[in-house]
Amino acid sequence: MPLAGEERSTPLSLVEPQFGVQQIRRAVRFLPASRTRVAFSAVSIVGASVLVSFLIYNYLNKTADFSTYNPGKATRGGRADDQAILTCDDTDCRELARYLSESVQDTDPCENFYEYVCANWSSNYTLDGEAAFSEDVSSERALENDLLNILSTESDDASLVPLFDLFRACLDESRLNGDTQTVLDSILKSADLSGFPFKTGNGHLSASAGRLLRITGVSPLVKVTIDPSDNAIKLDCPDTLFPDFTYVPNAHRSWYSDAVRLAARTPMPELFDFEQDLVASMYFPGIGESYVLVSAHDLTRNPEWDWQEFLANVFYGIQDIKHTTKVKLQPNQLGTKLVELLTNWRPAVVLNYLVFRLFLSYAPFMTSKRFRKLSEVTISSRPGWENKWGVNRSHACARMVARSEPGLVAFLLLSRHKQDQNEPMLRSVVEHGRREFVDFLGEISWITASFMEKLESRFRKLKIAFFMPPEWKKFPFRVSQCHSFKCAVADKPVIDIFQKMVAQRERRRLGSLNKPFPDYPFDIFETRVKLIGDTLIIPLALIRYGYRREAFWQYHLPRVLLES
Structure with missing residues (x-):
């Protein structure tokens, strides 16, 4: 017998059948609200799982239809010819297969994951918006476009024939x-x-x-x-x-x-x-x-x-x-x-x-297709071309020509632009090359402001000429190239302007300070750049082969254009 005030409690398993439904409903009504929410959440999760499983099963059945058909191999559920499996024999499918094959990267994902994922895509697509580039990179791009336009035309200058032939040979993929x-x-x-x-x-x-x-x-x-x-x-x-x-x-x-x-x-x-x-x-x-x-x-x-x-x-x-x-x-x-x-x-x-x-x-x-990636790697890995801009064949050929004949390319660009007084890009590159030497001198402790002013004044008044290295006499086409530069005779006696000016200044400094050694190495100024009258003589070897910087656009070209 229950105590007074105590409700009768009967186990659910002992409830008579005719009263079972009502007892369950009554029990649910007395459950806490949190338990009700848990119950409904569990039901929702089970339903979602069933739905996802159904979608995955459906997707797998659909994608199986696009598998490549192998008539000699039995398929799951019967012989190969029991199922109608589509073959990859149409143009779209083959093109997709080629694209996937060429998109595979040689880059080690552990070494450079971004390169591994994005290299091929970034070389073919341009992101929206403006990117920040240095002045050197902008000048490089503008010069490269100018060079490409020039090389795409004809020239009557016999000394430039090898240059244009080299560019056309590079473009000719049928060779x-x-x-x-x-x-x-x-x-x-x-x-x-x-x-x-x-x-x-x-x-x-x-x-x-x-x-x-x-x-x-x-x-x-x-x-x-x-x-x-x-x-x-x-x-x-x-x-x-x-x-x-x-x-x-x-x-x-x-x-x-x-x-x-x-x-x-x-x-x-x-x-x-x-x-x-x-x-x-x-x-x-x-x-x-x-x-x-x-x-x-x-x-x-x-x-x-x-x-x-x-x-x-x-x-x-x-x-x-x-x-x-x-x-x-x-x-x-x-x-x-x-x-x-x-x-x-x-x-x-x-x-x-x-x-x-x-x-x-x-x-x-x-020209072989298997060397396509090798070609792009060797082009993009050259110093000075790190941004991998312009990887199409015409730009690659222009860069190859610039690397092969930097002196001629510099002269070609100069001859096309020297009459244009409104060419800020070219003038900027010239000034960049001029300032590089001046800034270098400015790092030396004993160089005075008056000396720098005289040097810069001398720069502005100098004309530019070139002389041919003796070894070039072996090759007729090199001799013909030298005509465009109005080369001086290689063995003509000349005076080294920088060595003379710095040596004079050095003697005065040592005489006043009575020091046995200068505070900066002296032989750095043996530049082999000579002066005859008011003309600065630059060896073509110096234009072609610079070793302080390896990039053509920042090294060779400014030295050819060191004139106002």
Whole structure:
């Protein structure tokens, strides 16, 4: 019996059948509100799960209809011919397959995820809105468009014929591999490297490597720059063609072998092995090693490689390399490991490797579709072109021509624009080059304001002329090019304006301060830029081969245009 005031409580399982529904309804009414919400939420979740499962099942059934049909393979649920599976034989499907295939990136997603995801898309599409670019980049784009327009027209100047022929040959995608070889042979002839592929060495490996760098800008064995802070030639490990050469064994061996066969018309698997040994020697031993400053005479040498001979050929016509010339390098990688590597390989293999890397630098000539990505990589990786702007073939060919003949390209742009007094972009580039030297002098503690004013005044009054390096006399087309520049005779006696002015100022300073040594290295001013009367004589070698900066647009062109 229940106590007074206590309701009767009967277990639900003992309720008589006829009263079961009413008891359940009554029990639900007395449940707390939170329990009611939980119950309805559970029902909703179950319903949503069922709906999602149904949609996924539906989607999988639909996408299965677009699978590629393989008549020799049984499908799930019966024979292959029991189901009507669509084949990828129409134009749209093939185009989509090609697009997906070409969109696959070679970039390591762990190395550069943005490049891996967005590289192909960003090269074909332009984002809306305005981007922020430096003045140098804007000038570069404007000059490149001007150069492209000029090269797309005809010229009656005989000295410019090789330049226009080079551009047209690059644009002609119908050319066969034989024409590619012809173009490569002409470049090798100008570098005194005829006879590729080589069976034996020429006895002057270091001289050949230096000459190749001076004439073409290609240096796969060592990177050469100028370090103004130490007034020294700086030697660095060369740039690898792809970053994963440094940590993935046998990376890209397939296309590398195909590229070698295309360049040399014969398989040379040893070139890939040499490059892997080069990377292993230069990037792994002594990684993080500090730079040291030594004289050229103290660099390691052997019968196969002479650093001083290499540098003398690199800077021929620009700077004399003496025993006391300062060189900055990492002694383990470059001073020892590179020399050991070159000793262990036959000179012919090293020469063939140099020529092959030259071939890759002219990748736009490679018309085969399998080299499309290689062509874009070599173009976009050139210093000064980091923004990868204008990757279509015409812009790529214009850049290749500018890299091959920077002196002629600079003259071509100058001759088209020198009559236009309202060309702010060109005037800005000229002033940029002029200020670079003036700012450099301004960093020296003993240069006075009056000296700088006189120097700038002298700059404004000077005319510009050029003289031809003696080695150019070997090639008739080089001599004809020199006519456009009104070249002076190479052996004509001239006076070095900068050396004379700075030496005079230095003598006065030392006489007044009675110091045994200047506070800044003196030989930095041996520029080889000469003065005859009121005309500044610039060697064409200086225009073609600049090593303080590797970018044509910021280095070569301003020095040709140093005039008001």
